[in-house]
Amino acid sequence: MKRRILPALLALAASVPPAHAADLTIQVDNVRSGDGQVMVALYDGAATFLRQPVRSASAAAGAGSTTLVVRDLAPGDYGIAVYHDANGNGRMDTNMMGIPVEPFAFGRDAQGTMGPPAFDAVKLAVPSGGLATRVTLR
Amino acid sequence: MERRRFLEAGLGFGALALAGAARADAATYRLFHAALQRDPALSIYADVPGAQQGRARIEGRMPAGLQGVFYRNGPGRFELNGERYQHWFDGDGFVQRWTIRDSQVRHQGRFVETRKFLDESAAGQFLYPAFGTGIARRGFRDNDTMNAANTNLLPFGGKLYALWEGGSATEIDPETLATAGIKTWRPDLKAMPFSAHPKIDTDGTLWNFGALPGGDRLALYRIGRNGSVLQAGVVEVPKLALLHDFALSERHLIFVVPPYDVQDDKTRSLAERHVWAGSGAGARPTRVVVVAKDSFTVRRVFELPPRMVFHFGNAWDENGGAVTHVDLVLHEGDQLAALGHVMEGVREPNRPAGHRAVRVTLDYASGRAATASLLDGAEFPRVMPQVVGRRHRRLALLSSDRRNPALTLDTVNVVHVDTGKADSWRFGPGWRAEEHVLVAAPGARGETDGWLVGVVQDTTSGASLLSVFDAARVNAGPLALAHLPYRTPHCFHGNFLAS
Numbered sequence: 289m290k291r292r293i294l295p296a297l298l299a300l301a302a303s304v305p306p307a308h309a310a311d312l313t314i315q316v317d318n319v320r321s322g323d324g325q326v327m328v329a330l331y332d333g334a335a336t337f338l339r340q341p342v343r344s345a346s347a348a349a350g351a352g353s354t355t356l357v358v359r360d361l362a363p364g365d366y367g368i369a370v371y372h373d374a375n376g377n378g379r380m381d382t383n384m385m386g387i388p389v390e391p392f393a394f395g396r397d398a399q400g401t402m403g404p405p406a407f408d409a410v411k412l413a414v415p416s417g418g419l420a421t422r423v424t425l426r
Numbered sequence: 427m428e429r430r431r432f433l434e435a436g437l438g439f440g441a442l443a444l445a446g447a448a449r450a451d452a453a454t455y456r457l458f459h460a461a462l463q464r465d466p467a468l469s470i471y472a473d474v475p476g477a478q479q480g481r482a483r484i485e486g487r488m489p490a491g492l493q494g495v496f497y498r499n500g501p502g503r504f505e506l507n508g509e510r511y512q513h514w515f516d517g518d519g520f521v522q523r524w525t526i527r528d529s530q531v532r533h534q535g536r537f538v539e540t541r542k543f544l545d546e547s548a549a550g551q552f553l554y555p556a557f558g559t560g561i562a563r564r565g566f567r568d569n570d571t572m573n574a575a576n577t578n579l580l581p582f583g584g585k586l587y588a589l590w591e592g593g594s595a596t597e598i599d600p601e602t603l604a605t606a607g608i609k610t611w612r613p614d615l616k617a618m619p620f621s622a623h624p625k626i627d628t629d630g631t632l633w634n635f636g637a638l639p640g641g642d643r644l645a646l647y648r649i650g651r652n653g654s655v656l657q658a659g660v661v662e663v664p665k666l667a668l669l670h671d672f673a674l675s676e677r678h679l680i681f682v683v684p685p686y687d688v689q690d691d692k693t694r695s696l697a698e699r700h701v702w703a704g705s706g707a708g709a710r711p712t713r714v715v716v717v718a719k720d721s722f723t724v725r726r727v728f729e730l731p732p733r734m735v736f737h738f739g740n741a742w743d744e745n746g747g748a749v750t751h752v753d754l755v756l757h758e759g760d761q762l763a764a765l766g767h768v769m770e771g772v773r774e775p776n777r778p779a780g781h782r783a784v785r786v787t788l789d790y791a792s793g794r795a796a797t798a799s800l801l802d803g804a805e806f807p808r809v810m811p812q813v814v815g816r817r818h819r820r821l822a823l824l825s826s827d828r829r830n831p832a833l834t835l836d837t838v839n840v841v842h843v844d845t846g847k848a849d850s851w852r853f854g855p856g857w858r859a860e861e862h863v864l865v866a867a868p869g870a871r872g873e874t875d876g877w878l879v880g881v882v883q884d885t886t887s888g889a890s891l892l893s894v895f896d897a898a899r900v901n902a903g904p905l906a907l908a909h910l911p912y913r914t915p916h917c918f919h920g921n922f923l924a925s
Binding site for chain 1: 555565566567568613614615617619636638
């Protein structure tokens with residue numbers, strides 16, 4: 289059962305920020321090198337979690353810690369998924385069995401049991417005043 | 427756009443997916459400790475508290491030519507916080523070295539400091555799923571988070587590796603047995619399953635496989651003595667179940683896939699989800715899958731009557747590769763589940779016909795697999811290192827004497843596979859043999875020119891011994907026994923590194 293993410297990035301880039309928009313600041317810890325990029329995707333519900341993000345962002349990786357800001361979010365619940373695209377090939381690499389070989393993290397540092405955690409375990413309420421959070425790559 | 431595949435975490439993990447809720451196995455704990463009161467011989471399935479170090483008292487004469495280190499591994503911790511694992515394969519790895527030098531024997535042992543061992547020790551309770559116990563108190567990254575590093579200890583290319591089968595090898599310091607960490611042979615092979623039964627070919631390269639039960643991908647590896655990956659790939663084999671071991675011949679890698687359905691029930695452990703499919707109306711055969719070494723492709727699939735397999739002795743090709751002979755141990759019925767019972771202190775009845783060493787002859791032209799019996803009641807087959815993948819004439823095995831009421835591997839054997847004649851020695855009551863390996867004498871000319879070396883548990887005194895036999899005269903009894911003043915954890919597998 290492969291989960292595909294369909295971000296429709298072009299459509300998102302053209303979208304208009306809603307009123308009372310909030311900023312979400314994500315500090316990504318345990319970045320093992322300054323190689324490549326740290327990638328973030330936000331999801332707004334269980335049905336689209338790890339399938340269709342509502343927003344995504346990336347930043348050049350900084351060894352140790354990298355901070356990304358996603359601006360102008362509508363207040364609400366968001367599930368965060370992060371990975372370190374250390375080799376900069378634009379995808380999360382997996383081994384021959386499909387197990388990720390690049391470091392990843394989820395909101396609230398939630399972890400699954402041989403698979404990703406559920407949306408409810410990773411979601412964070414982003415209020416109109418914005419939110420700052422941290423995740424740790426593993 | 428590759429970014430669309432952003433975060434496929436979990437892809438392919440389904441085969442090992444496990445329950446959200448922790449299992450209560452306090453009942454297993456109570457049952458075992460009640461049984462241990464009645465039957466002290468069950469102590470071989472009890473915990474050891476921590477690191478061990480000691481000097482052995484030698485009885486008999488240690489052969490002057492036998493010098494080196496016998497590396498061994500097996501589960502040493504089954505219990506935490508009043509809970510006990512439900513399967514023998516679940517315990518945390520405890521690695522050991524028996525050093526034989528100038529006829530003296532020293533022993534060292536310590537736990538492998540896996541992520542699992544360290545996290546669970548700190549928490550004071552089990553956190554992660556084990557093969558036969560569906561604990562999931564804490565989320566985790568991948569299969570290496572639950573890596574117990576408990577099945578084998580392999581010296582290779584100057585390094586030492588504690589092996590599990592559902593994840594990576596763990597590198598161990600060969601002198602101190604301190605844990606160096608997870609071994610990733612190549613970045614794209616991170617967290618790949620790497621079986622506990624690699625084989626060293628006559629050219630010194632290492633062959634191994636990895637599989638996730640319930641999946642259909644069999645990973646294959648060939649690694650050079652310097653640790654470089656010479657070949658890695660995947661072959662598709664449908665309906666894989668637990669694959670524990672394999673054999674190699676000059677041209678082939680031989681796998682045996684037992685008939686299990688691996689259910690997707692995430693509330694149960696991986697062992698419990700293995701449902702035997704070798705009996706009843708829809709019974710499936712056991713499959714022998716032969717892979718060509720040069721191309722990593724399936725050459726032919728043979729069928730055997732439904733049997734479970736753990737261990738292979740050796741394989742060799744005949745007639746330019748038209749025929750392959752494989753010596754292995756076939757078990758009748760669902761032996762995987764039976765191995766869980768000892769955790770509750772329930773001993774298996776002795777059924778010598780239920781697990782026998784056999785020669786399977788595979789004929790590629792006809793597709794026929796013929797089976798001939800070698801030794802009943804057997805397990806833990808090994809051959810001399812110099813004949814791996816080549817024609818062998820001797821097979822070392824343990825067996826349970828047919829007079830034993832319960833399954834007790836109390837006998838060591840070297841079987842002449844061409845005649846079927848076994849050269850055997852039975853240890854006394856209350857003694858239990860662990861795997862014995864064949865060690866070549868310096869400049870050995872034949873397969874009996876050397877020693878049969880293993881560990882024995884004397885449950886009457888609660889102490890462990892190293893035993894050494896003349897490989898040509900096992901029935902004369904041990905040449906030497908090296909008695910430790912304490913009990914070591916019962917190991918699964920080990921390897922001798924001559925100095």
